[in-house]
Amino acid sequence: KNQVEQSPQSLIILEGKNCTLQCNYTVSPFSNLRWYKQDTGRGPVSLTIMTFSENTKSNGRYTATLDADTKQSSLHITASQLSDSASYICVVTPSSGYALNFGKGTSLLVTP
């Protein structure tokens, strides 16, 4: 069973609207949680990195939150743009061992 689950699997929103993507994980203990944006046919690009002790991290219109008690993270996108159309991947790094745990991503489509 995947230790990182993302929802929704896909999402369509109108340009200018806000949206929130969810990441639930069971990896414990963990050292950090990352969100990546991956455009079609390109490599992932880092949006935010949060340690287990951080609650929120922003990068422009992207804001990630982390609740270590409930093992949930969310990525909020404000005032969406067409260029936000991409796959968003949640990654959890365990404290011991290595195996980065990847979610399968949320595919976001922003329409005019």
Add this chain to the structure above:
Amino acid sequence: KAGVTQTPRYLIKTRGQQVTLSCSPISGHRSVSWYQQTPGQGLQFLFEYFSETQRNKGNFPGRFSGRQFSNSRSEMNVSTLELGDSALYLCASSSSGGATNTGELFFGEGSRLTVL
């Protein structure tokens, strides 16, 4: 500053053949990690190299191997290719000792392998 460079970008092989993919990290980065990405499984960690030594390995068969050179460039090799090896292979470099800490990973554009 140049990013992570992967070559080739696209390649087609047939079952049973072997393939070698190359990754040049960002200058000064000593950690290189490799990942396989498929529509069904998403991203999966293959292995990580740091200063020419393999530090960690994911749950892949021995047909998947890699190495890192003294200039930090890395190669991965897949022998006896199977149809299921068709995927996007990504490498990432990191400056701060690898991806197990808060060090940021910088990904290349990937090598898309198709096995016929």
